[in-house]
Each structure stands twice: as C-alpha cells, then as structure tokens.
Amino acid sequence: MPMYKSPNVHGHGMNCGEHALQNGEVDPSLKALEERQDEVLRRLYELKATVDGFAKTVTTPDADLDASTPSPGPAESVFKGTADLDSLLGKDLGALRDIVINANPARPPLSLLVLHALLCQRYQVLSSVHVHSSVSAVPPPLLSCLGPRHIDSYARQRFQLGFTLIWKDVSELQMKFSTQSMCPIEGEANVARFLFRLLGAEPQDPAAATQMDCWIDKAVFQLSEGGSKDRAAVLRSLNAALGRSPWLLGQEFSLADIVCACFVLRAGQTTSAPVNVQRWLKSCQNLGHFDCVYPFLQ
C-alpha cells in the first residue's frame, strides 16, 4: 500500500502501463519509477528476512539457518560428532539392526520421538509403528507419530537401523535390541540415553556427562513423578541455569535439553513458566526437531 495517495496524472483507476502516449508507447520514466519501486520493496523483504534470521540466531545459538529462507526447516545436523554403529550395535550380519520400543499409548515417550527425528537425519532408518493385541485401539496421531512410511520400506536390507515402536499395554516403557546378548532397557530416560549414544554426541568431559545425567534424573524423578512442589523447584533450577547459558550444559545443545524440554512440555502450563525457561522452550521449538511432539500436547 502506498504511504500517501498521489494524484493520478492520467485519469481515474488506471495504471500507467495501460496509458499510452499519443504515439502508442509507455513513458519510459514511469516504467523506471515502477521498477525502482519494485526493487525497493524486494530489498525491504530481504532485509526483514535477514533480521528475523539474526533474531533467531541470537536466541538459538546452535541454529544453522539459511537466513534468507522465509520459513526455516529443521537444522541440517545439530550434532557434529561421529558414531560407529557397528561398534555400538554389533556388526550388520544381514539382519536389520532393529530397535524395538514398547510404549503405553496413554504416555507417549516424547523425548524418544525427538531422538527418532535426529536419528533419521543421520542414518537410513526404517521406522514402523505397530499396535499390540493387548491394546484394543489407539488414536490415529499415535499411528503416524514417526512420520510417513518410507517408500522403500519393503526392502529392509537397505536400511542401517530399524526403529520399531509398538503401542502395548505395558506399565513401564521398554526397549529391546539384541535379546540374546542384551537385557531390555526400561524407562524413557534410559532408552533416551541409549539412543543419544547412537548420535555420537555425548559429552566427552566426565563433569559435563554427569551434569547431563543429573538434569535427566531431575526431569524423571521430580518433574514427572514428583508433586507440585518438586515441579516448581525444578522449574526454578532450570530458570537459574538457563539465565547463565543458552542451553543446560552451556553452549552446546544436548540430551539434557531434549529430555527436560519434553518433560516440561508434557507437564503443561508452559505459559506460566519462568522467563528463561520460556525462552529456552522457544529455542528448542526453533530447532525444528520438536515438531513431532506438539500434536501430543494438550
């Protein structure tokens, strides 16, 4: 919209392009003016996008965004470490290395959905969702929580890793991998720790690793299983820590952020959370990996 209305030189409701000079040509100076106007508008849009991008960069230190794209997608790869699947999971002997997770549909494991999205960026993952006969019906969003079925899903051999989520009547979330050599892993946090290791991004420094575990335990025992006093205490700790650095472990995004953010989101009432916590939740959202989680929040 123009900032002020300029009197129409040639008449009412007509643009200059339609007005020919008496000899049938468009006045070149008018054309140039139009072109300059278009150019100015285009540069304004570009500037706006860049500023938006920078704003996000400031609040989201790890985001690796292309600032000129108006709607950012998920980050290319947040974790730059290396992991060797063969040494972590055993050699690929021809059987798909399939990670089986049994979860109760009443308590969807949000942090594992985030980790699944991260694994898919890193590896060729064959994801499937099944409903166990111990459960009679499951709401449709839970059936599509791992995203659309891979086109090549009929050729299991082409994948490096399998991620099989089974909605089942279990009291505690359970993960099975190699039943011959590994006992099942129980509890969302423990399974999250296992999956995180596959990304090769765990902190090498023992102090940081311990701190990460500490945050995860806080989320599990106080946020999730504790009463309202415990929850308030955790939110205060989070707020304090996040006042000092953008992520819980400092400058690096880690599993602690994934698990704590998911547990905070699941507990609800995020609008009444302390300031730093809210900012941090927004940063997590901006990374894009948490998109899969939002359909399951009330």
Place this chain on the structure above:
Amino acid sequence: MQYRAGEEEQQAQSKKALKKQQKEAEKAAKKAEKQAKLAAEQQEADEDDFAKDRYGICPMVQSQQKLDRALVRVQDLTPEKAEQQIWVRARIHTSRAKGKQCFLVLRHQQFTVQALLAVGDRASKQMVKFAANLTKESIIDVEAVVKKVEQKIESCSQQDVELHVERIFVISQSEARLPLQLEDAVRPEGEGDEEGRATVNQDTRLDNRVIDLRTTTSQAIFRLQSGVCQLFRDTLINKGFVEIQTPKIISAASEGGANVFTVSYFKTSAYLAQSPQLYKQMCICADFDKVFCVGPVFRAEDSNTHRHLTEFVGLDIEMAFNYHYHEVIDSITDTMVQIFKGLRDRFQTEIQMVNKQYPSEPFKFLEPTLRLEYKEAVAMLKAAGVEMGDEEDLSTPNEKLLGRLVKDKYDTDFYVLDKYPLAVRPFYTMPDPNNPKYSNSYDMFMRGEEILSGAQRVHDAQLLTERAMHHGIDLEKIKAYIDSFRYGAPPHAGGGIGLERVTMLYLGLHNVRQTSMFPRDPKRLTP
C-alpha cells in the same frame, strides 16, 4: 402174625407219607404266604405310587403328535425365570440318590444345571428310585419349577438356580456301560496323574468321537473353529473377494508326484487335489481378480506327526495385484489380523473353556503384521548358534527357534517371513527380480509353526515352461495349466491356510487331531 407186620409196614409207610404231606403242605403254605405278601406289597406299591403318571420311559419319538410345548435351554435357566414352571430337554450328566432325594445334573452342550427330586406330595418313592436309576447320557424331558439358590452351585454352569422336578420322562435311553466317562475326558492331563484319576487317551477319544465331542472342551473348540471360518469369509467378502469352488478330482498332481491319492476313474485313474492352487490361478486369468475357496485338501503324506492330516480343510486366497506382490501380503495379513481380533473379542468364553483343560498363553499379534526377510531370519538363527547355509530351507526345529526369538523381541505369535530362496519353492514361484537365488515367496507362522506358504506366481507361459522343465515336471501333464497364461494373465499372488492347524495354534493346543472333528491320518480312516 403176618397180618400185624403188614400193618406195621403200612403204618410206617403212612407215617412217611404223612410227614411228606406235612412237609409239602408247609411248603405250599409258605409259598402261598409269600405270594400273598408280594401281592399285598404290589397292591400297596400300586396304591402308594400316586405319581406313576409323572415319570416313565416315553415311547420312541416317531413324530406321533405335535406337542405345543416350549422347551427351555439349560443356558437360559437364570434367576429371571425363578418360580416359573418350565420343560427342559437335556442329558443326564450325573445322578445320585441320597435317601429320599435324588440329585441330578442335567447337561446341554456346555451348560449344566442341578435338578432335585425329593419324595413328597409331588414325587413318590418309586419315582425317585426311577430317577436315580437312569443311565448317564440318557436324554430326558423334565418339567420343573426354577428355584433361586442361596449359595452358588460352583460345579454347574448355571450357578444361581436349580430345578425342582415335577415330571421326568426318558426320550432316549443310553446303554449303561459308556466307552469313556465324560468327566475323565475333560480332566487336565497333570491332574489325572496326580490324583490317580483317569484321563482318556487320544485313540480312545477318536474311536468314540461321538461321545468325546459332547465334552465342554470339544464343544468350545469346534464353535471357535466355526468362528474362524466365518471371520475368514466375512473379512474377504468385505474386501471384495468372490468365493469359488474348485474340483477335487483332477487329472494331474499339482504340487509334485509323491504325496497324492489316486482314485479309479472309470477306465482310467485320477487324483485327489492336493490344493486348489491351479484352479485359483485359472480364476484370476478368467478376470475374477480376488478369489477365495474353502474346501478339503488331500495329502498322501505318510507322516504321523502332531500337525499333519491326510485330509484337512484348506482356506485359500488368490489375488491379482497392481505392481508389487506386497499388496497381496498386506491383504492376507490384514485378513489374519481381523480373524485374530474377532476371536479375541467374541470368543473369550470358548477360549477360557478350552484353557481349563489345556492351559496356554493367550495369542498375541501386532497390527500391522511384522514382516521379516529370510536373510534376517538366517542371521538371527546364526547369532543364536545355529549352523545353516544361506539358501537352506528352514527345518522344523529352526522354525520353532526362530518363532521363539521373534516372540522374545517383538512379543508376537504371528509374523511373515519374506523372500525365500528360490531353490526350495515350487516351480510356479516367481523369482526375485534382483537376485536370481531368491524368490517372491513368503511363509507365515503362528507360535513358531508354519501355517501358510505363498508366493507371487509366474504368470508368463514361457517362463513357467522353463521353470517346470528345470524342476523335471512332465509338461504334458500340466498343459492345461500353462495354457491358461497364454491369453493375457494379470500378475497375481496368494496363499492358503489349514483350518485345523490355525485353530490348534491359536488355542495353543498340541495336536491337530483335537481340532479335526473326524481326523484322517495314515492310521485312521474311521469314524
């Protein structure tokens, strides 16, 4: 003095005669007394049997009359009918006299109810005696008043009521000596050994199948089996399938020459069909798109195993597909899942009843069905310590082990194994497009045992001829079959299951003869 001797003799003789006479007279008197007593008792009995019109043995029902009488089923005897006077037809399950009372348990199919007959103003001593002497399994008509009971009758299915009998008539009497006792036939195996009570072995059961089928367990098994068939039909009809009937007397062995029954056919011989395979496929070539059939299958295999019969009921499917045979696998597995769900949701009573005698784990499955590849299975078995070649067929113990490994990891009793090696499959199996050593074929397993073998079929006459020659099959014998693919044939795939085996595995039973009403095996041709 001779005169006197004769007299003495005469006297002696007459003394003897007198004694004899006396004795005879005594005897006669006793006899008369006895007879008089009996007559008197009889009279008494007749006089006292005021109830003689209310019991007895009915003349054989030859449709002499149309009685306008409603018979209530035992399963409908509930407290709602309290104080009603009703007629019931049932079998005598047990009868026990105790002084002036007689306790009967009446049975109809899986349902039992207690009935009481006591000497009183409605029943005479003779009537109670009659009831107590009735043989087990006799079919009787009873008129009784339904009475609520204070304490639940644990031993019967109808626990809240009992019948107070007014009239009792025998419709069909059973012989006194039964070849097997029903309560023995339902006793769980372990229990029999422990308490020294008898159980009935399988051969005795099968020889007297008519009585064995009356047990609650058998009634439940075959009702569930009927459910399997029903669910199979309903699910496929809803998916747009057409039911077809295929011939069982055929001119050539379909699966291979060895295990086929020969029948004399006028001046020549014919065979009993080993599967409806060839005809299902011809129906697809005839544009029926999706077909299924339910019918007998004859395999002349001389195996006396727990899971083989020489005649069984095959439930077969064949389906044309668009681009990939997995469309068909998905359809078949979805049908199986619908069957399992239907049984889980609607036949719990039957499942519990079978479990009483044959305890087992409930059947578990995943939706959608788990599908693994053959190579994966080999890798899993090797990891578990089995030594086998990559293209070797799975032996039965390996199948069982694989079933256990899958159960451990995925907690499912039903899964599909895809991409079998080509060498171990029939000649009409379509080879894998990318690896000639493998094929587009699959098996499905329940509780670690194979229930379905299927594949994409070769629908090209040229390739089919090659494959048949490769397997050394006489082309003349399958000419009609190959001809059906010469005039445009859609790509198609299918598979078939055995009704008895699926029922057996679903319920966790261990012998397929338990789920076949009148089983046929190399050693049994009757009943």
